[in-house]
Amino acid sequence: MTRATRVTDPSYELMDDHEGLSVIYRQHGFPCPLVRWHFHKEYELHLIVASSGKVFVGDYIGNFYPDSLFLTGPNLPHNWISQVEPGEVVDTRDMLVNFTDQLFESGNQVFTELKSLAPLLERAQYGIEFRDPQTIVDARELMEKIAQANGITRLGYFFILMELLAASDDYQLLCADRPKQQAEEHHLDRTNRAVDYIFAHYARELTLEEVSEHVGMKPTYFSRFFKQATGRSFVEFVNRLRVSKSCELLTDASLPVTDICFESGFSNISNFNRRFQQLKGMTPSDYRRLVGQRQTEKNLY
Known part of the structure; x- marks a missing residue:
């Protein structure tokens, strides 16, 4: 673990x-x-x-x-x-x-x-x-x-x-936009604590309310604050983190896609497939095949 x-x-x-x-x-x-x-x-x-x-x-x-x-x-x-x-x-x-x-x-x-x-x-x-x-x-x-x-x-x-x-x-x-104006230090403190908490718990069910309580903010304000600080809404941020984790796991051909879905923090396979397709432009299975092909080409090279 x-x-x-x-x-x-x-x-x-x-x-x-x-x-x-x-x-x-x-x-x-x-x-x-x-x-x-x-x-x-x-x-x-x-x-x-x-x-x-x-x-x-x-x-x-x-x-x-x-x-x-x-x-x-x-x-x-x-x-x-x-x-x-x-x-x-x-x-x-x-x-x-x-x-x-x-x-x-x-x-x-x-x-x-x-x-x-x-x-x-x-x-x-x-x-x-x-x-x-x-x-x-x-x-x-x-x-x-x-x-x-x-x-x-x-x-x-x-x-x-x-x-x-x-x-x-x-x-x-890597980024969609150039960096915005420098944030104030206390905002960075809360952003850092929020990102840290999300990273530690994204593999299970995690709500905006739980994270906002952790950093001592009202959920509505935290939602606006988090998007301004990271460039992504809370849900987008968590989904991207989970898809990133699934990409890491998909490099292991022995792991079933269903197991990867739940280990990455998604609650059902249909949502996993939909989010993965949105962010990567292909299904998890297609991504796994592509990674396998690239690894084979690299080894040949």
């Missing part, structure tokens, strides 16, 4: 450790205080090194695995929650590279070559997941070099990395 570690520290993340550096490298494990629903002014290139779980970027909900690579733009809320065994600790889960718009706004005035990265930075406003395996391998090698380097050498590896990502055409944009 897996669980999600509860996350209660929310907010705007103030990175006060720039120390005059244009590019910041960080890495951390799980659980970790940095794992929470948050946003910051920096872009973030985020590579998952170990564990799997759920990724939340703006109004997007999906799955992550080792070697999942994401780029998020400024002020775009995000969080990665690993599904781990009780008491399990992942020593190194994430490799992160952070940088700000200022690096390119100033650099573009001197180095015209940097303007070629503008489309990549524009896409990052919506969140990007990179899909090409070779791009991810090369990106990890460059991130490791960035971690070990200093000064101009680090900056050089960073620009090579950005050029690599800008050239990749195998990616998925």
